[in-house]
Amino acid sequence: MEKPILFPCNLSSIPQGYSTFVTSAGIKDRSLDVGIVVSEKTASAAALFTQNRIVGNPILVGRKHMKKGKLKAIIVNSKNANVLSGSDGYENTVQLCEFLASKLNCRPEEILPCSTGVIGRPLPVQKILKAIDSLPASLQNPPQFDNFARATMTTDTVPKYTSRKVGNASIVATAKGSGMIEPNMATMLSYFFTDAEIESQILKEMLTRVAEKTFHCLSVDSDTSTSDTVAIMANGMAGKVDLQEFEESLCSMATDLTKMLAYDGEGATKLFQVHIQNAPSFQEARAVGKSIINSPLVKTAIYQGDPNWGRIFMAIGKTGFSFIEADKVKILWGNPPKEYRDTEEELASLSAYLKENAILDLTVDLKAGKEKATVYGCDLTEEYVRINAYYTT
């Protein structure tokens, strides 16, 4: 079955005062590998970074630069993560920020640098400096956020972006990620750009709450990137907005991107949405959901429609939470949710449901509280193995 296109991206609403630059610096090949977004006015900004203890040089630099909550630009390169990349790795990122700042006439601290790709190779920083030497003249306006999203891709098969209107303001968001994806108090590479006027501390709080319910509920493969970054820039050119409405839009956009990321997981043919209900807390609900979407036995079963629902119970039980009682737990499939468990006919129906749908919904009722969470994953296929058995070579 050809993988259906589930998520058309849209750019119907573009924030004011942003321009973009996208190119191939030839880091690995001739595909797009450098993307820059610049704001006309210095923007309020916030960012979350990976909680992996081993991080890329751009994370080390980015954490410092975000302290003042102000950004003029974000620069991303793909094909090389600048992680464990030798003694020059940190200096390369610093140099990149200084060069771009000189071009944009801002302070280096107003640049957020990001790199994604292979770990452990020196960053060919000269190639990137050369590729962006034509700035600022070559900045594109109107901005091309779709191409920016494309420049950030690694093993992604499609660029991921979306937009919303909030009062007079607009928001565009992009994301990239396909493997090494289990955000854990941080996220993959994702960026929000808006012309709303919001101060950086509020942006940080919003972003933290939104990530908790969206990106942190995602896992493609249980692995956590050393480069994960999610950031937001708000240049204020459209004035103030209703903050609650704005946060709801952020959350809705982040949910869309999370689904796109799961569905574009390496080798994935299915988006797997697991809804945990009636847990003692959101955190425990999410942990049960994560255990299900990270189980290789569950992931392989849903791939080919094996109605092996016992593996779902196994994954629930292996969390070890004492509130889990086998006799109480209910698992239901589809939308609306339905139980398929006992007869051969039910198993055949479950198998057909798993085989015939690109979006799979599983609802787990723990009957152990009042909280809930939804997590997003995908299946595990032979293609996943092939992609990752030959990635650097």
Add this chain to the structure above:
Amino acid sequence: MEKPILFPCNLSSIPQGYSTFVTSAGIKDRSLDVGIVVSEKTASAAALFTQNRIVGNPILVGRKHMKKGKLKAIIVNSKNANVLSGSDGYENTVQLCEFLASKLNCRPEEILPCSTGVIGRPLPVQKILKAIDSLPASLQNPPQFDNFARATMTTDTVPKYTSRKVGNASIVATAKGSGMIEPNMATMLSYFFTDAEIESQILKEMLTRVAEKTFHCLSVDSDTSTSDTVAIMANGMAGKVDLQEFEESLCSMATDLTKMLAYDGEGATKLFQVHIQNAPSFQEARAVGKSIINSPLVKTAIYQGDPNWGRIFMAIGKTGFSFIEADKVKILWGNPPKEYRDTEEELASLSAYLKENAILDLTVDLKAGKEKATVYGCDLTEEYVRINAYYTT
């Protein structure tokens, strides 16, 4: 490359007073699916069970039966785990124990029942009762532990057993397990039979210590079985032994079985031994090791010899332990350990090492303490996906 045979099993030393019975009850097909080991004299015994919150009916019954630390026999069926198997599931296990006890002229509490296989199907208990109706006349003596090991197999490709001599006593041990294998304070199905004289409390303490350093350091797929059981019977017919020597033999046997289980992991072509050195504690060393052997990105890289060592650092860092410092951590491959990291030549050598060996050794020096642990895993292959995408159907 054909998978080399790394672990020849041996039964050079058989404990006194045991007999076996092995048959096909036709639970799923005509392969061996029922195995029984009976001790002439009631034995001191101990067992550890899975820490999954959702467990099979044999675990519920077995936990009760082990309270007195006495066993006459162990009965195992494969092809059906008797987990979440309907309202009769528990009664079926009770009935099986009562029937076998009547045949062996012992109390039902002296039987340890175990089931392994598909979750969620009613156990065809009548078939098993019929198959063992010829007992005790049909018990085999000398015992056939190799066939007993065979009867416990599910997706295992080879039976797993080993033996040792300790003073005048002998020990035989068997194990089964190939998928749904991450023992977590318990283990897969594994049994030790000895004619040494040791009381059950000492056996329990020994078994707990031994499992901690062996079976609990194993993961094939990060999933934890609902049926995991490790048990030991000591019938005393060979008299007392040196306890330290005995425990060392248990540990050595459990290490052998752990390696066999990892190498026979579903779809695996390689045994992956990860030695963590200089950690603050054994538990943290093991957790770092487990993070490496459970990472799908690491598992796919070692499968085809992709020298993508950055993924090892990612897996170390994602544990989040604050003692991990990227600049200090060293990763070394092979035996003796060697660093391959920077040049194209080194990467080519690493790729060759990964491709050409069926046993891969990785040494991680955390430079953060004095404790160590070795964990055992395997690669992730297309065959793993195929085995598990079609398991019940």
